[in-house]
Amino acid sequence: MRILQLHSDFIEYKPIKKEIAMAEKAEEKMHKFEDIVVLFVAVEEGDNDAVAKKAIEEIKQSLDKLKAKRVLIYPYAHLSSNLAKPADALNVIKAMEKYAKANGLEAYRTPFGWNKQFTISIKGHPLAEQSRTFLPTEAKAEKAEEEKVSEAVKAEEKLKSTWYILQPNGKMMPVEEFDFAKHENLGKFARYEISKVRAVQQMPPHVPLMKRLEIADHEPGSDPGNFRWYPKGRLIKSLLEQYVTEEVVKYGAMEVETPVMYDFQHPSLADYLNRFPARQYLLKSEDKELFLRFAACFGQFLIMHDTQFSYRQLPLRVYELTRYSFRREKSGELAGFRRLRAFTMPDCHAFCADVKQAKKEFVTRFKLSMRVLEGIGIGKDDYELGLRFTKDFYQKNKTFLTSLVKLLKKPVLVEMWTERFFYYILKWEFNFVDNQNKASALSTDQLDVENAKRYDITYVDAKGKKRNPLILHCSPSGAIERVVYALLEKAYMDQQKGKAPMLPLWLAPVQVRVVPLSDKFQKNAEKIAQEIEKNNIRVDVDDRVLTMQKKVREAETEWINYIIVVGQKEIDSGILPVRDRKMGKIRPMKLETLVEEIKEETKGKPFKPLPLPKLLSNRPQFYG
């Protein structure tokens, strides 16, 4: 049994919806209790009457110290991942109520089996918040692997935020007063963030696409949310990784590499972990407890802790492409490439002397992120800005915040916190809105005022004094997997609009396919392919024994950008009929012209050769 004990000034709750068939009877109206100790209770497998009794006895002792005698028993499943069956849980909960009354407490109970809405105000004293675990027998006690309810989770329960729309002209209005008619996606994003709209019952389109296009698939031999990447997918991912890294290095970052696992007991890390509401993958190695990183922060901060630097060198930028970062998301929230347990995250930290410098750097990185997404093929019409800050920061920095919105040239969603609960005072993300009207963050940056101290990172200022820098946390593209998700979802949207779905040319696994009209022309086709290949273009030859029509059809379903059929006419004339996917027609052109066009379109982007045998007859089929 797990109990979160909160001494509150008041709690209000309202039963909304029955979660299970055996839910108790309840009145669907607001209930309010004042000056009461709320017991959020999760009944676990094996809990029984004795556990209920023991729990109440211990709580009674604690309440005596608080001079409190009113309790509200509130069934709360989310404290445990090892819940008892509902019927057993209800019995235990009822037993608790019985024992509480027997112990002279004034006991109340919220209905079991309901989805409830609640508001709680917690008293400020040191003993107001306590968490407890009770196990069925003492023998099992040492197995109690306390799933810590982190400070961040508790903080979020108290978090109060208000929502606004901030326009490029600096005008900020409450979100409900804004007219979304001309800003459909922003409206979808706002609704998703604030009220969590119900999505249509449908598989996300990128999931079947990533399989059919042989990009990636679930790996059943691993943990959920871990993917296998086929050659075409690996090429796409690898090009994206290379591109983002090149752009961040151009911006001035120093690339490093740090471990994927860390000591749970390291003091800075343990403290930091407590600031994150997510769960980690844990591993035991001999007597050490390790966790897998969920971002590059750890490694980079530990490096910077041991690094000597002065104010003259600031801002200092450190970068790593984490392959992988791990977050043990709850199984029910995993969704294709949108949300994974292992993902590739470019993560760039900038260490700044003061707020003024941090703000300037923040703008540089905002522009960098826009540029990176643009280069990938995700323009500013494809995402919406979420801008989040504390009220205090807003009052001192209105002009600065508006300047970010001006860069984007469209209204943005604002979340304002009355107090600072996280380690940052300012944060933004670019959110992609997909075919299910769900929003997912791509690029993001944060202004961190807490971790330099926690990790004891210092620079020497002009007077020779040690100071903690401010730290910016930026991912200029967001997780690479999520970029692939956005590209595929975007292609699907195009298809819905009647346009041919496709990937940006520089990311297409096969850019040109040469189709010999019959096997008589195969040598000619291979020769043309060789000429194209010399120019760093990914080209293959469909030498299979199939009709030309069928080969064209397959090339189209593979989203190949240019298809060239080669027969006698082409050999005689030297003019190639190029089937252009983007323009949707066949364009007669010379080989050199096509090569020039492709080189121009892919200029400045990384290149990698074809990741598969050049002849289709030599190629295995990974899926379907």
Place this chain on the structure above:
RNA sequence: GCCUCGGUGGCCUAGCCCGGUUAGGGCAUCACCUUGGUAAGGUGGUGGUCGCGGGUUCGAAUCCCGCCCGAGGCUCCA
């Protein structure tokens, strides 16, 4: 984690409600025929622990229980 729906050769799927021949079809794959002018040429063959484990039954893809995996919803999203 909870609730709902699903899992049948490499892929998509019929059959399941109402238990009973050799589990049917399409795509892919292999062989042969076809050598073509821009989105599916023809014929034949190979290929199956019906997600896994247990139960009910003379008999289970089909009914019951447990588990695993996927999707959707809730929750969560640093």
